[in-house]
Amino acid sequence: MEKTPAIKIKNGTRYFYRFTVNQRIQHVILAWSVVTLVLTGMPLKFPDTSWAPYLYSLFGGIHAAPVIHKVFGAILLALFVYHIVYLVYVIYKYQVLPLKQKERLTTGKVLKLIANQPLVPNLKDAKDIRDLMKYLLYMTRKRPDGAKYTWKEKFDYWAPFWGMVIIGLSGLVMWNKELATMIFPGELINFSLIAHSDEALLAALFLFIWHWYNAHFSEAVFPMGTAFITGYLPEALMVEEHYEDYVEIMTKAGLADEILPPHGMHAVASEEGGQA
Amino acid sequence: MKRAGQVFRKNLNFIIVLICVLLFAFASSVFAADIGNCLLCHKYPGISRVDENGDLKLFYVNEDIFNNSVHAKVNCEGCHTDIKKVPHDPAKKVDCLIECHIMEPSTEKKFSHKDADFFLANSVHSKKEKDGNPKKFAEDMPTCKDCHDNPLYRPLSFFKKVRYGVSEASLGRCRVCHKKDEFIYRFYNHVTTRLHKSRNPLNIAEVCARCHNDPEIVARHNLSTKAVYSYGETFHGKAARFLDERIPDCLDCHVRQGESVHQMMSHEDPLSSTYKDNRSNICTNMDCHPSASPKFATYSVHAEFNKTQSPVQYYFTFFFIVLTGGTLLPLMGIIFLDCIRRLFPHAVIKRRK
Numbered sequence: 001m002e003k004t005p006a007i008k009i010k011n012g013t014r015y016f017y018r019f020t021v022n023q024r025i026q027h028v029i030l031a032w033s034v035v036t037l038v039l040t041g042m043p044l045k046f047p048d049t050s051w052a053p054y055l056y057s058l059f060g061g062i063h064a065a066p067v068i069h070k071v072f073g074a075i076l077l078a079l080f081v082y083h084i085v086y087l088v089y090v091i092y093k094y095q096v097l098p099l100k101q102k103e104r105l106t107t108g109k110v111l112k113l114i115a116n117q118p119l120v121p122n123l124k125d126a127k128d129i130r131d132l133m134k135y136l137l138y139m140t141r142k143r144p145d146g147a148k149y150t151w152k153e154k155f156d157y158w159a160p161f162w163g164m165v166i167i168g169l170s171g172l173v174m175w176n177k178e179l180a181t182m183i184f185p186g187e188l189i190n191f192s193l194i195a196h197s198d199e200a201l202l203a204a205l206f207l208f209i210w211h212w213y214n215a216h217f218s219e220a221v222f223p224m225g226t227a228f229i230t231g232y233l234p235e236a237l238m239v240e241e242h243y244e245d246y247v248e249i250m251t252k253a254g255l256a257d258e259i260l261p262p263h264g265m266h267a268v269a270s271e272e273g274g275q276a
Numbered sequence: 277m278k279r280a281g282q283v284f285r286k287n288l289n290f291i292i293v294l295i296c297v298l299l300f301a302f303a304s305s306v307f308a309a310d311i312g313n314c315l316l317c318h319k320y321p322g323i324s325r326v327d328e329n330g331d332l333k334l335f336y337v338n339e340d341i342f343n344n345s346v347h348a349k350v351n352c353e354g355c356h357t358d359i360k361k362v363p364h365d366p367a368k369k370v371d372c373l374i375e376c377h378i379m380e381p382s383t384e385k386k387f388s389h390k391d392a393d394f395f396l397a398n399s400v401h402s403k404k405e406k407d408g409n410p411k412k413f414a415e416d417m418p419t420c421k422d423c424h425d426n427p428l429y430r431p432l433s434f435f436k437k438v439r440y441g442v443s444e445a446s447l448g449r450c451r452v453c454h455k456k457d458e459f460i461y462r463f464y465n466h467v468t469t470r471l472h473k474s475r476n477p478l479n480i481a482e483v484c485a486r487c488h489n490d491p492e493i494v495a496r497h498n499l500s501t502k503a504v505y506s507y508g509e510t511f512h513g514k515a516a517r518f519l520d521e522r523i524p525d526c527l528d529c530h531v532r533q534g535e536s537v538h539q540m541m542s543h544e545d546p547l548s549s550t551y552k553d554n555r556s557n558i559c560t561n562m563d564c565h566p567s568a569s570p571k572f573a574t575y576s577v578h579a580e581f582n583k584t585q586s587p588v589q590y591y592f593t594f595f596f597i598v599l600t601g602g603t604l605l606p607l608m609g610i611i612f613l614d615c616i617r618r619l620f621p622h623a624v625i626k627r628r629k
Contacts, residue, residue: 043518044511044514047508047514047517047518048508048517052518053518056518061518061519062515062518062519062520062523063520132610135617136610136613136614136617137613138617138620138623138624138625139624139625140624141622141624155607159603174511177565177568177572178565178567178568178569178572179567181568181569181571181572181574181575182569182571184571185571185574186571186572186573186574186575186576187574187575187576187589189575190575190576190579190586190589191589191592193510193511194589194592194593194596195592195596198593198596198597198600199596201600202596202599202600202603202604205600205604206603206604206607209604209607209608209611210604210607210608210611213611218614218618219615219618220618264621264622
């Protein structure tokens with residue numbers, strides 16, 4: 001049997017494979033370093049608050065905390081570089097090469113391939129946002145049928161992506177300020193500080209409010225989503241968030257008969273059935 | 277029995293150490309400068325008076341604290357020269373520029389703070405313009421006591437320790453030649469206090485903040501920044517807030533190396549350390565950023581989130597504020613709606629046909 005089957009059954013519940021071990025390790029390193037960076041960075045952004053000195057002391061105060069911050073900053077930057085290499089390698093090996101063997105490669109075809117990557121935002125995302133708003137405002141009972149990665153997850157991916165570029169570059173400038181000002185004027189350090197700390201606040205709030213709500217604290221997942229550890233998502237959440245992908249996987253696995261109705265429709269179906 | 281003996285010996289050691297510690301703790305009171313017996317009254321914590329303006333004035337002198345201060349060797353009458361008898365009439369304010377009875381050992385002249393006043397009169401904090409005419413708002417300019425109180429000794433420790441304070445091990449070496457412990461303590465304290473600042477960077481900034489963060493004074497003198505506020509926005513200022521001793525404070529940049537802080541100049545004065553062309557010398561100081569290029573000093577140390585003072589940085593910051601609000605508010609709105617939606621998962625507003 002395959003080590004990581006697309007569908008796994010445990011305690012009578014179907015689980016759907018979503019994240020490879022490599023991806024999960026990348027995520028844990030990302031999460032770990034981001035939390036450490038926030039904890040060692042925020043006291044410096046808000047030094048006048050009552051909690052700042054205590055939190056900072058926890059990391060060794062003004063002498064040690066900046067060192068820890070730089071170490072984890074370097075880990076995060078290394079991870080970012082690794083991720084880019086990983087991304088290019090995976091797309092090249094599993095998508096571009098097979099295409100090359102099948103037919104002649106053109107720039108247009110490669111661009112199309114990149115545009116069709118599951119994490120690239122597309123028109124369906126806009127449609128899904130519109131449909132979600134309809135659902136949230138009680139205009140429909142039906143949640144949008146999410147693809148493998150929904151717009152929320154794309155947001156979760158691209159926001160830190162952009163954040164890491166901004167925060168990473170500005171952090172490197174402040175870390176190597178003497179070197180940076182050999183070329184650029186000293187005011188670059190001013191702009192780096194603003195960009196670094198303001199973008200970091202945005203990133204921290206974004207992750208700790210939006211990402212944690214969707215992945216852990218929402219009523220459907222509470223108290224904690226486990227897919228980031230196990231790599232598998234339970235059927236109920238697949239139905240709720242990734243219905244399109246769910247139907248596809250189920251059909252592929254020859255379980256088309258056992259596909260559950262979309263989220264919220266189950267009750268409606270039985271209600272209507274009762275009336276008939 | 278053997279065990280009991282051991283315990284007693286252990287305790288004996290402890291008692292001896294305790295006695296030594298207590299002796300050192302009380303050692304300071306040996307150096308009292310109270311020749312006029314002023315503490316007869318002023319040792320009482322409640323001693324106070326309501327003055328003509330209705331303000332309550334406290335006259336309590338904590339002997340222990342005073343004896344650990346830099347003025348411990350000066351008698352009360354050394355500064356309070358108008359007091360000749362006890363009990364005395366209301367005392368005049370102390371004039372820091374008087375010659376006190378202490379001899380300055382290198383010149384063998386009576387000691388005075390007059391030099392500081394001379395430096396101050398020629399600095400940016402002078403009450404007079406360069407042409408000798410009084411400045412506008414001369415009363416805002418600081419005098420001695422606006423920046424100074426009676427600081428405590430803050431000795432550095434040198435003897436294989438990183439702890440601050442008097443190093444007993446170092447004192448042992450002093451005792452080889454110097455016999456009087458009072459002399460040893462005072463000299464050790466005096467010299468090691470003067471080897472660094474008697475205040476940490478945060479305290480120095482707080483002193484300057486009294487005027488330089490006062491919006492009225494800043495406006496009255498057309499200063500471009502609330503200097504200590506903008507310092508606090510930099511890494512230097514933030515580190516100072518976390519009690520870093522090694523971070524530069526106001527004086528490290530605004531005073532030329534090797535000169536008295538009282539000789540501070542305006543940044544428009546070519547002699548000033550903060551004059552445009554001199555600035556890079558501050559930053560590239562061997563102790564700070566020796567590898568930095570002159571461009572490094574074009575960093576705006578006192579930039580504020582202020583449209584007129586630093587417009588580019590203002591709009592740059594503004595962009596991030598808008599980005600943060602624009603991202604988070606809609607997402608938080610969705611979270612809010614989602615929380616409520618989950619309470620009524622099957623509810624739907626039906627349109628009338």
